[in-house]
Amino acid sequence: MPNVDQSRGAELYVVLPFTLLFAPSYYHVATVDIWHCCEAPTRTTLSIYLPPHGLPDNTYNMPNARRGVYHVPMPIDDNHACTRDMNPSSGDARMRRHLRDSRSFTAGPMPVEQFIDCFLPQVPSERENEILSSRKAFRNVPSGAPTPAEIYKPLLEALNKSTKHKSHAPGLVFANASARSENPHEPGYMKPHICCYTASNGELVAQSPISSRADLGYAELFIEVKSDAYLDFFVDPPCDATAEELAAHEFVARHEPDRATQRVIRSFGQHIMYTTEILARQHRTFVLSITMAGSTARLCRWDRSGLIVSRSFDIRERPDLLCDFLARFACASNTERGHDETVEMATLEEETLFRETITKHVREQLGVEGDALAKAVSEHYEPGYVMAMHVNAVDMENPECAGNTERFLVSRPVTVPLYVYGKCTRGYWATQTGTGRVVFLKDTWRLPGDQEGTIINELNAAGVRNVPTIVAHGDVYAKSPPAQKTLTLGEVGYGLERMRGTQELLSATYDAFHAMRDASDKASRIHRDISVSNIILVQEVNGAPRKGYLIDWESSDKVDTDGLALERARTGTWRFMSIKILEYPEKGHTLQDDMESLLYVILYCSLLHLPHSMRNPDHLHRFIHKFFDDCSYGVGRLHGGDAKLVNTDDRTWTQRIKFNSQNIADWLETVMNYHSPPRHLRREWWDRWSNPEYLDTLWSAFMRRDLEKDDAVQNEVKKAHQRVRSVEDSRIPFIPPTRSYDKDDATFCLAKESQPVVPRKRLQVIAPTPLRRSERLRTQLMSPGPKPTQTVAPWRRSTLASGHSKGDSTRPKKRIRTH
The missing domain is CATH 1.10.510.10 (Transferase(Phosphotransferase) domain 1)
Known part of the structure; x- marks a missing residue:
């Protein structure tokens, strides 16, 4: 197990006419040696943010154990016709964009045992009798096949195998999500081959229409399958490679532009799209997934810092590795599975408060009534989907004083990140439960450099007009990797x-x-x-x-x-x-x-x-x-x-x-x-x-x-059929x-418009004078x-x-x- 250190982060602050609250989380930092897949790969030490097993005494105690928040509302387009920037017709463009970006945030290969030890807790001793033996668990999975279905169907059967008291992943179920698609061969409509759910969430997914994206909204992890080992997107260095050979090795292979390698590229691009959508449809700090090429598998961990990939291993020869991973995952807490537990579902009374305050604020801002008002409110409120976020605010004038825990209600965001790496900001209209004030909540991952709160405080002190004014700041503690949550109180606009x-x-x-x-x-x-x-x-x-x-x-x-x-x-x-x-x-x-x-x-x-x-x-x-x-x-x-x-x-x-x-x-x-x-x-x-x-x-x-x-x-x-990312x-x-x-x-x-478009004519070049x-x-x-x-x-x-x-x-x- 790598060395683990504890750290805290960031700040919270309140501004007028907006209030900004930066909510970093309490986290562990694990230091491991891995190999970067950059242009000139080099060995380096990577700090990985991990959920803690305990919190400091002054940390806010979250009420009741929560089951996680799933399948949250997404922003809707201007016509209220579909999820903003996730039109299926632009799926192919998004896939290729994700692939291009992936080279800058992928690291590996990490040894499989170290990956499992670093990112998942041990199975508790009192639950070991619930775990099914891994012996010959995947012997019916072929090493290669003409189609992925011939791989994932026996794999799915093996994963769901159980006895009266034992299974490979107690409390979890695995389902073929790829079959639940209106157009399973188009990138914007495709779904993972196998999704893992809790038992109750699996029933909800089964009852949802196949046109919905509930499969990704409820997924705990997913498995994407390619039909043969040569379709692996990554290339491991030899186990006995020297330091010089490792330094020169390219983990992400440069594929030739033939049909086979295009299948490789397309498949991994689709894998990134699934991860991106899970991070958007759930409140997550990270996502775990498995990519398979034939019977060889790789474990993946995705967070806002990037992707860490394990070495490949054959599940037929080493079923214990995959079984250990799944057993630990099944016994892990919501936080250890990657759920952000600073978010929970609101009560019915809180939902009523949220609906009434948002309706009032929209009416004041737009001056509309009737259907126009209801349509404008729906941009921020989805009935039955109101969540609460907790923030521990500290008075800026008395930073040494203990902070008060504030509870803010949110529903449909105005923006969500449709990419994996970076600040990945979510923005909400929110209601402060203590005062009923409408605020703007900005949830963004913390990056090095000046905090936005410090910057705006500096601007306020200098007398800069038309920017927020800070009146308080502080830390927010949670059981998740470091993220900044920014809340804007006072007037919220369009x-x-x-x-x-x-x-x-x-x-x-x-x-x-x-x-x-x-x-x-x-x-x-x-x-x-x-x-x-x-x-x-x-x-x-x-x-x-x-x-x-x-x-x-x-x-x-x-x-x-x-x-x-x-x-x-x-x-x-x-x-x-x-x-x-x-x-x-x-x-x-x-x-x-x-x-x-x-x-x-x-x-x-x-x-x-x-x-x-x-x-x-x-x-x-x-x-x-x-x-x-x-x-x-x-x-x-x-x-x-x-x-x-x-x-x-x-x-x-x-x-x-x-x-x-x-x-x-x-x-x-x-x-x-x-x-x-x-x-x-x-x-x-x-x-x-x-x-x-x-x-x-x-x-x-x-x-x-x-x-x-x-x-x-x-x-x-x-x-356009191929769109750039939205503004x-x-x-x-x-x-x-x-x-x-x-x-x-x-x-x-x-x-x-009155002039017809005439065909182009090729003109003879008179002189080869270089153009300015x-x-x-x-x-x-x-x-x-x-x-x-x-x-x-x-x-x-x-x-x-x-x-x-x-x-x-x-x-x-x-x-x-x-x-």
Whole structure:
């Protein structure tokens, strides 16, 4: 057994008009030696967070033993038609994205015995007589077969084998979940071959319709089977390998692009999808699973730090290993199986309180009644599924005093993580049981670096406007690995997608701009993740315009004397990143990059929620895809921003959009000219973007105009079969292996609807003159034809690369501002 140490973590704090509670958990840290599967594998020591067997005396005593919280509600899409971002039609894209990401968070192989000892407790001596012998337990499982069914059917029979008083996993049942699917061969509909449930939950799953995802909502663990050992996604080093050989070994093999290896890749991608969905549909700290290739098996442990994989072993030759694993798992507590026991089901009285307070708050925020009110409430409340979370709050002014345990009620989240690794934030509207106040609860995994509570406290002390104000903080103790739970008390609002019109869009984003400027000027900090989801609208006074708040400061960073972020890395939401950060992330984030992101946020919201000339849903989708989401992979990293760069020269993209509101059209045109002045203004406006006071003055003048108050619409956008991750939870988009649309160029995107699309014609190349970057991008993005008469001047290309320019007649002294 590896050495085990005990640690505590994080903090809790309360803010006004929002209250943020960071709830880390009490945990063990086990140190084990494993092998990384990176580009150049090296041996290292990994700290693994483990549930404890006991808690300190001052830890909050959770009432009653809980059976765990299963099959929790998921966010619903804008049409209330399906789970947000889990449309089955995009399953294949999600699978490939998970596979691409998996190389960065997978570690192994870990010796099987050490894996079992590290992650599961011993079977209690008083229960040993309940465990069935492992002798020849899996002798009927073939070592290989033409189909997975010929493997998992005898395996399923062996797993469920029992006598009157003994079984391999007492209290648990195993079922064929793959048969319970409407379309078992499509990634978005598929389910694991075998799922393990408690006996009572197995009955609930059997009674649910096959179209439901209850199989994953109730699963304790799952087993995915491939038909032969050569289909194993991982490759173990030889047992007698030297240190040099181990260092050079690649645990995740690089597969050739043939049909067999595509089966391997697809199968493991599906395995990741199942894990992701279990983590989303249950309150979990980790998930255990088994991947099989023929009769060889690997044990897997998934948490927000990544994946640890055991060495492979043959269950026919070593049935004791799998039987020991299952017996320990069956005898483990809910916490030791990976359930987060800081969450429990609420009482009927608490559910009534939650429903009434949420209904009242929605009515105040939206001013709706009847069916519209019921529909809005359903975004946060699912009848029969109200949970309670416990937080131990400590007064910030008296941190040495014992904290009071607060109980908060939640139901349907507004966002859940659809990936395994990272902060993986859940967000809820919640009710504080002691006061009946509606709050926002943010549940996120703790990462190294400054805590968001510390950051916001610093901003408050500096007098930064339109950010939360901290009034208390403290620790929360629980029987789970470290996670941060953030609660926001006071007013809780809606995202920009609920804006009422042009006035509210420009007003709320102007409030966010004030927060950005104040943070930079007064606290030397920049946000680095300006996006649609990080600006919220709050109705503070009846009849007054809703106020904008800039939230989620956990990705922010201090800046040096030159205004550059101390951390030189790409950070933010892909759709709204500046041109510079997309192409040259190592050059450092600045306030001007955040300003550019805010420009893209307003353009994006205008395209989706204000009336304009592009009424064709397909054209609008193509515009958004190319301008905001498009990317490519090369030289070891993602690249993007080609359409944004081309648009800085002659507004190739945005000039075709005619907004009904002349005010928003004027604002966008003027601010784009500030960011990248046209030729005739470059000498005069060279500092319009480097000095944010110009934008502030312009914005203030626009707010004195008679802006449209109720012109918001919901423009229809054609859904792509292969979608990138949503704005709410996406930082890096999915990259398809090939271009999604062969005709997805600027001319096709922006063509007038009355004009027919004509076939392309191949033109003869007259001279092999190398194209400058802007011309090359235009050639890629637009239909073939004569070279454009307008090109990006040489000083513009060098400016975008460096962020600076000279001050003569051909190189105006201008600093290009990019998010």
